[in-house]
Amino acid sequence: MAAVTRLIIADAHVGQRPGDVSDMVTMLCEAAGHGVTEVIYLGDGFQYLIGMSKFWTRGVRDVMATWRVLRAGGVRIGVVEGNRDFFLDEPELAAEIDWSAKVHDFTAGGRRFRLDHGDKVNLRDLQYRFWSTVSKSYPARVWARLLPERVAVAIVRSMEARLAETNRRFRYFKPLASLRRAAVQAWSDGIEVLLWGHFHDGWSFRWDDRTAVILPAWLDTGRALLVDRAGHAAMVEKNLTPCGSLLTMAR
Secondary structure (H helix, E strand, O other): OOHHHHHHHOOOOOOOOHHHHHHHHHHHHHHHHHOOOEEOOOOEEEEEEOOOOHHHOHHHHHHHHHHHHHHOOOOOOEEEEEOEEEOOOOOHHOOOOOOEEEEEEEEEEEEEEEEEEEOOOOOOOOOHHHHHHHOOHHHHHHHHHHOOOOHHHEEEHHHHHHHHHOOOOHHHOHHHHHHHHHHHHHHHOOOOEEEEEOOOOOOEEEEEOEEEEOOOOOOHOOOEEEEOOOOOOOOOOOOEEEEEEEOOEOO
């Protein structure tokens, strides 16, 4: 996998705004045309994504149709689990992607990268961690499989709203001490570039040649991160035009 060009998309929340499905499909097609060989969603790629197909909206299905075209051409699709993602290892969803993970590491140009959505970075956010554990537990998975579609969708929407409410404080007001602590831990593991999503606004923390960055939400900016085969990382617009280095999105 060392010779892979990756497009990393954070917090797209597709399905939340008019036209976002078309915008995502356009960006995916541009990616294939620009030599991208792996597209990675850094959590919350959709308003919600659940592994069973009965939950998939029209927008989810339209994006997945484009995934199939890209995969047929040799492009891999990966998903890092976010707070709006549930049961990604279910067979129906697993058939539409190449991999899913809670944390994903890769190497490019000799640099070690780690992708982590970031919703669990703050150990003090106990209420959110509790509801996240409940909503992604084995009983919740069984209920999702067995409940009628209409009832199941209503429950998931209610749970997602609860998760969003309990995590609101920590998402919009970054827990800087926790982020720095998590970065130092990752660097001690040999990671050189740690990437988070979840918080929507860009932020960065550096130590010597090591970097931890919150990527801005695609939902808000339409931008993603392109990491080339040599390990160079740059923000790109929806048409993959470069618009800044890895650190320029920090505010």
